[in-house]
Amino acid sequence: MANDKRPASFHSLREIGSNTYLITFHADDDAALDYEPGHVISFDCDDRDGNTLHHPYTVIENDADKRLFSFVFRHIPDGKMTSYLITMQDGDKATFSGKFHEPIADEIADGAQAFIGIATGSGIGPLYGYIKQALADSSIPITLYVGYKTPEDVCLADELNELANKHEHFTWQASVSEPDGSWSGLTGRITHAIADDLDNIEQAHFHLVGNGSMINEMREALYQAGVPKEQVSKESFFNHGVKADGETVEKLVKALTN
Numbered sequence: 001m002a003n004d005k006r007p008a009s010f011h012s013l014r015e016i017g018s019n020t021y022l023i024t025f026h027a028d029d030d031a032a033l034d035y036e037p038g039h040v041i042s043f044d045c046d047d048r049d050g051n052t053l054h055h056p057y058t059v060i061e062n063d064a065d066k067r068l069f070s071f072v073f074r075h076i077p078d079g080k081m082t083s084y085l086i087t088m089q090d091g092d093k094a095t096f097s098g099k100f101h102e103p104i105a106d107e108i109a110d111g112a113q114a115f116i117g118i119a120t121g122s123g124i125g126p127l128y129g130y131i132k133q134a135l136a137d138s139s140i141p142i143t144l145y146v147g148y149k150t151p152e153d154v155c156l157a158d159e160l161n162e163l164a165n166k167h168e169h170f171t172w173q174a175s176v177s178e179p180d181g182s183w184s185g186l187t188g189r190i191t192h193a194i195a196d197d198l199d200n201i202e203q204a205h206f207h208l209v210g211n212g213s214m215i216n217e218m219r220e221a222l223y224q225a226g227v228p229k230e231q232v233s234k235e236s237f238f239n240h241g242v243k244a245d246g247e248t249v250e251k252l253v254k255a256l257t258n
């Protein structure tokens with residue numbers, strides 16, 4: 001049952017960008033472990049003071065044989081759950097339930113000629129999981145764009161470069177809003193940094209993940225620029241209710257349609 005709480009134990013934690021982590025758990029029961037990248041789990045654990053914490057997270061990887069599943073999270077300095085997650089160690093227990101939402105693979109509109117993933121921060125997790133899986137059996141062009149604050153925040157650069165070297169039909173770029181002298185990539189908000197360069201958007205499927213504010217603006221701009229609604233899917237981690245700013249959307253539409 002989707003809502004049954006299932007036992008899990010901590011397996012490993014890896015910092016993949018400043019303050020962003022890939023955490024892996026072992027499922028301690030015998031039930032099916034069949035998550036796809038983009039499925040959401042409901043995750044509970046007790047912190048060291050005995051407080052029960054509860055939040056949803058988006059699965060990036062699942063290894064049914066080893067009974068392991070992973071998600072990527074950003075450590076929020078005042079956040080209760082993420083401040084506990086970064087302290088987890090061997091022997092620590094948690095529970096999880098679901099699967100909720102659709103995996104990314106099932107959201108892609110039939111006939112899409114290209115896949116464009118746009119993420120902010122830890123939103124890279126499910127897109128990275130999906131892209132790794134999709135590159136093995138899809139030949140449509142796949143592009144990933146991720147927005148961060150600083151160059152140190154950029155996640156999984158080596159892994160993404162390796163995928164791009166191996167698969168001609170995959171490219172990725174990061175944009176940072178607070179670049180330093182060493183940064184030679186895109187700058188500014190990810191949507192603004194890429195909108196001018198996106199071609200043939202009516203034929204692509206867009207998957208947007210992370211900050212709800214970015215998602216709501218980009219989604220509205222894509223619709224107004226002529227992308228059919230079924231070709232835009234999303235997973236909002238926070239700021240879900242932030243309304244798209246009209247002026248920002250207008251700028252994006254202009255850049256998308258120029």
Ligand SMILES: Cc1cc2nc3c(=O)[nH]c(=O)nc-3n(C[C@H](O)[C@H](O)[C@H](O)COP(=O)(O)OP(=O)(O)OC[C@H]3O[C@@H](n4cnc5c(N)ncnc54)[C@H](O)[C@@H]3O)c2cc1C
Nearest residue numbers: 055056057058072073074076079080081082083122237238
């Ligand atoms: C459907 C769904 C799926 C989610 N999947 C993921 C996931 O895969 N990875 C992940 O990191 N988070 C994800 N989240 C957010 C996650 O559930 C928690 O809200 C987050 O980890 C913060 O928990 P906390 O207890 O540490 O902080 P809280 O005390 O709950 O929140 C502190 C503040 O942090 C903000 N915030 C929440 N998430 C983020 C974030 N990712 N980056 C920056 N600011 C944030 C909130 O708006 C809030 O103001 C998801 C949320 C939803 C609704």
